[in-house]
Each structure stands twice: as structure tokens, then as C-alpha cells.
Amino acid sequence: SKDDDTQKESTELKLKNKDRRHFMSKTAMIGAGAVAAPLTAVMFSSLAKAKSEELDHSAMVNPGELDEYYGFWSGGQSGEIRILGVPSMRELMRIPVFNLDSATGWGLTNESKRIKGESANIMVGDAHHPHMSMTDGRYNGKYIFINDKSNSRVARIRCDVMKTDKIITVPNAQAIHGLRVQKVPETKYVFCNGEFEIPMNNDGKASLEDVSSYRSLFNMIYAEKMEVAFQVMVDGNLDNADADFDGKYFASTCYNSEHGVTLGEMITGERDHVVVFNLERCEAALKAGEFTLYNGNKIPVLDGRKGSQLTRYIPIAKSPHGLNTSPDGQYFVANGKLSPTVSVIAIAKLDALFNDKIKPRATIVAEPELGLGPLHTAFDNKGNAYTTLFIDSQIAKWNVADAIKAYQGEKVNYIRQKLDVQYQPGHNHTSQGETRDVDGKWLVCLSKFSKDRFLPVGPLHPENDQLIDISGDEMKLVHDGPAFAEPHDCIMVHRSKIHPKKIWDRNDPIFADTVAMAKADGVDVMVDNKVIRKGDQVTVYMTSIAPVFGLSEFKVKLGDTVTVVVTNLEQVVDVTHGFCVTNYGVQMEISPHETSSITFVADKPGVYWYYCNWFCHALHMEMRGRMLVEA
Numbered sequence: 001s002k003d004d005d006t007q008k009e010s011t012e013l014k015l016k017n018k019d020r021r022h023f024m025s026k027t028a029m030i031g032a033g034a035v036a037a038p039l040t041a042v043m044f045s046s047l048a049k050a051k052s053e054e055l056d057h058s059a060m061v062n063p064g065e066l067d068e069y070y071g072f073w074s075g076g077q078s079g080e081i082r083i084l085g086v087p088s089m090r091e092l093m094r095i096p097v098f099n100l101d102s103a104t105g106w107g108l109t110n111e112s113k114r115i116k117g118e119s120a121n122i123m124v125g126d127a128h129h130p131h132m133s134m135t136d137g138r139y140n141g142k143y144i145f146i147n148d149k150s151n152s153r154v155a156r157i158r159c160d161v162m163k164t165d166k167i168i169t170v171p172n173a174q175a176i177h178g179l180r181v182q183k184v185p186e187t188k189y190v191f192c193n194g195e196f197e198i199p200m201n202n203d204g205k206a207s208l209e210d211v212s213s214y215r216s217l218f219n220m221i222y223a224e225k226m227e228v229a230f231q232v233m234v235d236g237n238l239d240n241a242d243a244d245f246d247g248k249y250f251a252s253t254c255y256n257s258e259h260g261v262t263l264g265e266m267i268t269g270e271r272d273h274v275v276v277f278n279l280e281r282c283e284a285a286l287k288a289g290e291f292t293l294y295n296g297n298k299i300p301v302l303d304g305r306k307g308s309q310l311t312r313y314i315p316i317a318k319s320p321h322g323l324n325t326s327p328d329g330q331y332f333v334a335n336g337k338l339s340p341t342v343s344v345i346a347i348a349k350l351d352a353l354f355n356d357k358i359k360p361r362a363t364i365v366a367e368p369e370l371g372l373g374p375l376h377t378a379f380d381n382k383g384n385a386y387t388t389l390f391i392d393s394q395i396a397k398w399n400v401a402d403a404i405k406a407y408q409g410e411k412v413n414y415i416r417q418k419l420d421v422q423y424q425p426g427h428n429h430t431s432q433g434e435t436r437d438v439d440g441k442w443l444v445c446l447s448k449f450s451k452d453r454f455l456p457v458g459p460l461h462p463e464n465d466q467l468i469d470i471s472g473d474e475m476k477l478v479h480d481g482p483a484f485a486e487p488h489d490c491i492m493v494h495r496s497k498i499h500p501k502k503i504w505d506r507n508d509p510i511f512a513d514t515v516a517m518a519k520a521d522g523v524d525v526m527v528d529n530k531v532i533r534k535g536d537q538v539t540v541y542m543t544s545i546a547p548v549f550g551l552s553e554f555k556v557k558l559g560d561t562v563t564v565v566v567t568n569l570e571q572v573v574d575v576t577h578g579f580c581v582t583n584y585g586v587q588m589e590i591s592p593h594e595t596s597s598i599t600f601v602a603d604k605p606g607v608y609w610y611y612c613n614w615f616c617h618a619l620h621m622e623m624r625g626r627m628l629v630e631a
Ligand code: CUK
Pocket: 128, 129, 177, 240, 321, 322, 375, 376, 426, 427, 488, 489
């Protein structure tokens, strides 16, 4: 009814006013303190301290203030990465990766096509797991790696420019899903799972129906070269993975040990596994040549199926999902999904397991029951874990040491708190929580449904990324953040770890091939404005400096293949130009000291204006020229 609505509105208003009054009165006190003569310096400084403490635990980042953390969010089926400031949850940037991006021309420019390589024609992706390279178990600020489940790819983002610089398609595998990095001594390998099982030689010649020949692969990729180093064949479907803090073991959850192809077949068994990979033994097998090649490529595939010396299979409740290493380096935690439990594996017992001194189940030191649908677990720096409960729509905070005591039969309650989240959480992540620098300040919960939390925007709803303050004894929900389809996972990296460039280095490898092409044409892109024709191949070199392009017109013939190379000469930070040809579907970004290029066929005769589509100057509208296409 209308009355109800009015009442609801006035309650909301009161709440807002109360918050506002609260905030203003604190501010007013500080303000008064500064001018009130009777206040002693000590009193004033304690007031100032109270204020700064309040701000420390607040998600409020005032206009002009900077966030403490960079958050890297996956973009799910949008195929991109987003950078958020935490705790403000302001979106700072989008990094196109597997998708086509209208603003930057990613997917259209020659530079991005070279980086996309053999998958340059694919404009979609499903990006789940962004993780930063590490040195000695700490983020080193160099790269972010991310998987593309939909096209079996892995990409690398350079954090000095926040652009994608390598993309590879992983051979022999399908649906690259769980992805993490080696933490210690450094990220030599990025590893990822081929989730879907396929015939090892997937050439259509072997039986397509014989499911028993299908396999799922664990993939090890050299982080610097971005080449697949080797693959390990396993039993069952790999899901999520993580690494230890000793540089010895990698673990992955594994479902469908039944080798089923329908849902019913995949969940008949009571148990599935965590598969643990022994790096030293894998590298030794590789050296000894104990591998097989498939599909006519050169990637060595090791045999890690049950009974292999390279792996161990630890039975746990069926269909597990997330796998997370505790930042003290002691445990792998496998999340039950269909089971209300998580299984805690003691990493210190893995040597004994690989030396056949103990049985696989003897590595499990706790199996706390947390609630319905545990998917992923995050950690603080005080021995607590935070597990998302998808079905219960909660986060369970639990104490790892107490869970271990309970498993040994002691009567202790390991559950610390359950917090309702809105709604149905998938991943969660704590600030620096997958590293030795875990600080127990913030927890982000990526809720898959938002339902009534935001203004309705049609049948498609945003997701809800919720910020939770975990610095005190209790979890406190402090912010709701709507997110477009569909972040799966995120990490939060302290701002002190990342040092982005303000303008491009002219020697940057991303456009080095374009500059080399110009040089071969006798063109210095920093100076020259020239049109070079070779048959029906026309290359147009031009500079840009606000508010003009180096060429106010160029002429081509109908049917020519035209490459436009634009170099931005701006020394001034933040003056990005664009190059856009009307009615030709051509546009791209050129940031200060960057060179970008784009190739298209002049398939429409007449006059076509090109213009700058990144606002750069009071005369930005006038920053344009004509492409004359002669019939
Ligand atoms: S998966 Cu999405 S909720 Cu791809 Cu990391 Cu668990």
C-alpha cells in the first residue's frame, strides 16, 4: 500500500540522516577541536587518532582520496578483467582480455591481434580466476594471469601498463578452469586445469563415444615464456587448484571420478578426490622422457592417473569445488559443494603420503561441517577461515585449529560466526589472503544473485559484490556493489606492490612490431606523416597531438587494404587520443607515447571522416580529417 511505501521511505530517510548526522557530528567535533582554545594538544591528538581509526575501518574513501588496495576482478563471460579500488569498490579500469572492446579497439588493432595469436578471430571468453605472480609467497606486482574456460585459453596481463600482453590456447585440453600460480620460490609456473574430459587424440578418428578414453589434464605453463611446459593426465575432472608455500606440491579438486557424461552419472559415487601433484617428480619424469605426445603437437603429457608416482588421490566427499591454501602454508582446504563439509589436508603429511608411509585419508586433519553448499574458502591472519555457503546464502567464519581439535574428538565449537549475504555466494577473497602478507582486513563476497538489493533493471540482474570488514571479532557487511556479468573471483593487492607507468615507454614490446614495420618503410613514427602504397596495400602513418592528427586527409582506392598507424606524441599524462573512421567499424585508443594500428578494407567509396573519439582538448570535436576513397 501507499502508506507502507511512505513509511518504508521515511525509515530509509531516517537511517540515512542518522548515518549522515553521525558522520557530520564526528567531523564537527574535529573541526571544533581545531579552533577551541581550551583543548590541550594531547586531547586534540587523541581526537585526531579516533578519527583516523574510524576512517581506517571504514569503507568510506572520500573524493580525491586513494584506495588502499587494487582489486582485480575477473569478468566471467564478459571476458575481461576489472580493476576496483578497495575498500571504496569504485571501478578504476577495465582490461579487455578475451573480449572485443569498443573503447580501446582490443580485438581489432593489429597489436591486440598479434597478442591473441591463433585465437585472434575469437571475440568471447569466460574468465574466472585472476591471480598475480609471486616471489616467496608474496605478490610481486608483475603479472596477472587469468583463464578462459570457454576457449581453453590462458592470458597474462602486464601490471606496469595494465594491458594483456600474451594469450595462449592450451592444446590437448578443453575448458581451462581452475588457475593459480606457483607461490614459492617464485612464479616459474602458472598451472591450470582442463576441466572437461576429451579423447587424448581429439581428431575425430578415434571412437567419439568411448567415454573411458576421455581424460582431463593438469597443465603447467612457463610464466615468463607463456608456453605450456608439460601436462599431466588424471582420472576424473579437475576443477579448482592451488599451490603450497614450499614449492613442492600443487593440489586440485577432482569431481566425476565415475567418468560420467550426464549429470546423473557424474554424482553416483560417494567419493571424489583431491589430486596432489609432486613437482619434483613431474620434472624428473619430464627429464627422463617419460611422456607421450598427442594431437601432433610437441607438448609432453605425463601419466598421473591413479597408481602413478607423480600424483596422489585423496578421497573426499563427492563433487568438491574450491581448493584454497591457508596462508600459513599448512593446509589445503577442499570445499565440499554437495557435502556440508570442507576437508583440511595437512601439507606437512604429503611427503609421507608420496613415500607410501601413510594412507591418503591420513593426511586429512579436519572435516568441519559448515552448512549447505560450501564453495570457496578465504583466510585471515588470525587462524580463521571464511567459507561461502552457496545454498545457505551465508559466509561461515570458522577457526582452523579448533576444527582440527574437534576432528580429534574434543568438544569445541569451531564456528565463530555465520553472516547472511545477499545472495548465493560463489568465491570470496580476503585482502592479500592467498599470500604471506594476509592482513585480515577485508573480505569480498561475490554473490551470484542480487534479487532485491538494487533498483530493478529488467529480467537480467547484476550480481552483488559485498565488502565485509573482518578486522574485528565479528564480520560486518559494509558495502553492496552491483557487478555486470559475471565476476567469478577476485584478489586484493596492497597498492604498495604495484607501480603502473604514467605514459608508454617508446620501446614497449606491445607495439614494437608496428614500429619495426614503420622503420622498414623508412618512417619515424614520432615525426613522420606519410602514406605508403605497395600495390593495393596502403599504410597511413600519422602522429596525433591535441587537437590535430598529423594528416588532415589521405586518399585510397576502393578495395585497398588500409593500415592506419597512429602515434600519440603527448608528453602530458592522461591525454589519450582515439582514431575512429565513421561508418567503417574502425576505432582504437592511443595513449601518450603509444603507437596503435588498425587494418581494414576500403570497401565503401566516397568521403569518410575520421575523428578522435577520446575527449582530449577544447577542440576535440575539430580533431578530425577525411579519408577519400576513390571509386
Ligand atoms: S568457479 Cu565460479 S564460483 Cu569457476 Cu572459481 Cu567457484
